[in-house]
Amino acid sequence: MDRFAHLLIERGLVQSFVVPLLASIFILYSLRLLRESTNKIPLVGRELGNTDKRRRAFIENAREIYKNGYREFKNRAWRVTGTDGDRIILPRHLIHETRHMPDSHFNLTKAFEKVMVAKYTGIGGNQVHTDFLAHVVRGDLTRSLNRINYRLNEASAKTVLSELGSCEEWTPVVVYQKLLRIVAIISGNIFLGPDLCQSDDWINPAINYTVNVIGSMNKLKEWKPWLRPIGQHFITEIRTFNEQKKKARTWLAPVIAARRQLMEDGEELPDDVLQWMMNKGADFNISDDELSLVQLNLSLAAIHTTTFTTTMILYDLAVRPELVQELRDEIRTVLAANNDIFTTRALFQMKLLDSTMKESQRINPGNLVRFVRYVNQPVTLSDGTHLSPGSMIEAPYGEIAADPELYTNPETFDAHRFVNLRNGLTTDPLLYKNKEQYQFVTTTKDFMHFGYGRHSCPGRFFAANEIKIVLARILLGYDIKMPDGVMERYPNIDVGLDSMPDSTKEIFLRRVKVAA
Numbered sequence: 001m002d003r004f005a006h007l008l009i010e011r012g013l014v015q016s017f018v019v020p021l022l023a024s025i026f027i028l029y030s031l032r033l034l035r036e037s038t039n040k041i042p043l044v045g046r047e048l049g050n051t052d053k054r055r056r057a058f059i060e061n062a063r064e065i066y067k068n069g070y071r072e073f074k075n076r077a078w079r080v081t082g083t084d085g086d087r088i089i090l091p092r093h094l095i096h097e098t099r100h101m102p103d104s105h106f107n108l109t110k111a112f113e114k115v116m117v118a119k120y121t122g123i124g125g126n127q128v129h130t131d132f133l134a135h136v137v138r139g140d141l142t143r144s145l146n147r148i149n150y151r152l153n154e155a156s157a158k159t160v161l162s163e164l165g166s167c168e169e170w171t172p173v174v175v176y177q178k179l180l181r182i183v184a185i186i187s188g189n190i191f192l193g194p195d196l197c198q199s200d201d202w203i204n205p206a207i208n209y210t211v212n213v214i215g216s217m218n219k220l221k222e223w224k225p226w227l228r229p230i231g232q233h234f235i236t237e238i239r240t241f242n243e244q245k246k247k248a249r250t251w252l253a254p255v256i257a258a259r260r261q262l263m264e265d266g267e268e269l270p271d272d273v274l275q276w277m278m279n280k281g282a283d284f285n286i287s288d289d290e291l292s293l294v295q296l297n298l299s300l301a302a303i304h305t306t307t308f309t310t311t312m313i314l315y316d317l318a319v320r321p322e323l324v325q326e327l328r329d330e331i332r333t334v335l336a337a338n339n340d341i342f343t344t345r346a347l348f349q350m351k352l353l354d355s356t357m358k359e360s361q362r363i364n365p366g367n368l369v370r371f372v373r374y375v376n377q378p379v380t381l382s383d384g385t386h387l388s389p390g391s392m393i394e395a396p397y398g399e400i401a402a403d404p405e406l407y408t409n410p411e412t413f414d415a416h417r418f419v420n421l422r423n424g425l426t427t428d429p430l431l432y433k434n435k436e437q438y439q440f441v442t443t444t445k446d447f448m449h450f451g452y453g454r455h456s457c458p459g460r461f462f463a464a465n466e467i468k469i470v471l472a473r474i475l476l477g478y479d480i481k482m483p484d485g486v487m488e489r490y491p492n493i494d495v496g497l498d499s500m501p502d503s504t505k506e507i508f509l510r511r512v513k514v515a516a
């Protein structure tokens with residue numbers, strides 16, 4: 001036997017045959033275990049047919065599938081087949097249980113990597129970049145809000161007027177396109193400073209980079225996973241955003257070099273996100289060269305999300321003239337009591353505006369799911385649900401936000417819903433001890449528009465201030481109406497999990513001439 005073993009080793013059979021065989025058995029066994037534990041979670045939409053048919057149904061009618069799943073399995077885990085395999089949907093109490101688990105167990109960056117098809121787009125899978133960006137937004141941007149509100153205020157006063165124009169008579173405006181530029185310029189003021197934010201070299205990539213990234217992602221997902229290595233070559237957007245990355249690098253390089261010089265010379269430094277990133281880059285091993293990419297990632301996270309939200313709200317307002325007047329009255333009263341400045345205190349006091357924004361998010365969830373995480377290590381939850389490494393979990397946010405047990409008359413748009421709950425004027429179905437949890441920026445297991453837990457959106461405080469200030473400027477400056485004969489709000493466009501505002505629609509604006 002010894003001689004036989006010796007012979008095998010001598011001939012390299014152990015390396016070339018036995019080891020790979022054992023490894024294959026181990027992998028097959030692990031895959032089987034993974035499949036078995038995942039298979040115990042009920043699959044919604046099985047009746048739609050094989051994997052391909054379920055994938056197609058997911059792209060065409062995810063809303064219906066999620067509605068059915070939530071109706072049947074509201075309080076336990078269930079599965080659907082998405083474009084990239086099965087997705088596990090967890091109920092609110094299990095999301096709450098997992099919200100603070102470390103990245104070693106549930107990972108957002110790895111989820112981004114999958115969702116954004118990073119293998120081919122190169123976007124979304126860099127843990128260091130994500131951690132760095134989240135750190136700067138949470139640690140520097142959010143903490144600076146009291147100080148920079150006045151800049152948001154000044155930038156919005158100028159930009160809203162210059163972008164929307166004088167509108168002396170009723171003028172049709174494609175709201176989404178206008179808001180994209182307004183948000184890019186005002187955000188850019190804080191991200192890069194008041195001069196650079198006016199440059200088309202910033203505004204165009206800030207807007208179009210995201211469009212190309214999302215476009216390429218959606219097109220790639222039309223291809224079956226095993227065909228994507230070929231499919232990627234047919235997607236022009238991938239080439240376009242790679243070009244944009246190069247251009248951004250070339251454009252920012254001299255700006256960064258000049259700022260490094262200021263730092264060396266001990267001069268006064270700009271007060272913006274780029275500078276905060278430069279101050280901290282070394283702590284995260286981020287080179288100056290990489291900063292342009294992190295800035296593009298910042299616009300990816302900030303510009304379209306904020307624009308979508310603001311557009312949705314304006315579409316909701318355009319069909320509710322009496323609400324517009326009520327909001328104007330609130331904004332005027334609060335500003336009068338705060339020396340006409342949008343301070344943090346003044347923004348906090350605009351509670352009907354806050355409530356309207358949150359209600360608009362509830363009715364228009366933007367995407368049907370939140371808390372998307374990649375499972376890194378095996379985890380067994382308190383109800384016995386076993387999550388295998390490699391699976392993806394999520395919360396059915398769209399269904400939660402429309403659940404009559406959580407929100408009374410959920411199909412009705414009630415701008416006062418959250419302010420009434422905060423003021424104790426209506427009964428609270430969720431029995432929160434602290435009613436301030438009904439603020440726009442608060443994330444709970446019952447309202448996850450900004451995600452939940454350790455990776456909930458760190459930019460939401462900035463976004464809330466920016467949206468409030470922009471909306472206040474529009475409402476004080478302009479009358480709003482739908483085109484003649486259009487009575488209903490513009491419907492959202494649903495594709496897969498996304499539910500987006502129709503970016504082509506017009507509303508009519510007219511400058512307010514006399515203070516009402």
Ligand code: HEM
Pocket residue numbers: 108130131133134137141298301302303305306309370371372449450451452453454455456457458459460462463
């Ligand atoms: C209304 C606008 C916005 C919406 C709806 C939104 C939504 C979200 C959501 C859903 C997440 C994932 C959270 C989770 O899965 O738990 C997220 C993450 C993130 N958002 Fe936002 N966001 C908005 C604006 C912004 C802005 C303005 C910034 C930056 C200034 C920003 C920066 C980020 C970053 C850096 C992350 C990743 C956090 C991490 O990795 O820990 N977001 N956002």
